[in-house]
Amino acid sequence: SQQGEEDPQALSIQEGENATMNCSYKTSINNLQWYRQNSGRGLVHLILIRSNEREKHSGRLRVTLDTSKKSSSLLITASRAADTASYFCATHNRDDKIIFGKGTRLHILP
């Protein structure tokens, strides 16, 4: 079954730098979403981008979607210690399943 695959698996950056995470998927989608998970907690929805959209912003978050390459990126600008978490992309497929990738573990260094 289709699944988003995030890249890199883990990322460590200095506080204040920008963090970029990528997601690739295999088949057609209705939308793509990004979620965040703090250790041992439930996932929290961050942003949704529809298949006919190319870019979306929300605060310090910027998401792009390239349906021709079947890929998306999540950019977090001016990172903070509190951004340390795992980030997952989720594809809403045409069969109405919402499938998550393996996640990127982001660590912000003080």
Added chain:
Amino acid sequence: EPEVTQTPSHQVTQMGQEVILRCVPISNHLYFYWYRQILGQKVEFLVSFYNNEISEKSEIFDDQFSVERPDGSNFTLKIRSTKLEDSAMYFCASSQTDEKLFFGSGTQLSVL
């Protein structure tokens, strides 16, 4: 702010026993989901539920699994005969429009 509530937060059971994981979705939501996550790794889709029936399920969701919405507020996942490999964090989620999902805090299931 409304939230999805899951109980218990931890469940320990013996292999072969039945477990029921409970969830109270957000009250005006119409779509309900169960996912599981093993050891902080990938989040695996189990099942989606809409209009009082299963709308989609994964290969993981075999005959040992069942879901119910018994009273219009609770949403339960039953595992009939647990196996060691069922040990995972189980997340319930709900949605108003089958897009943005709201997750509970999860039930950590340990099968011994």
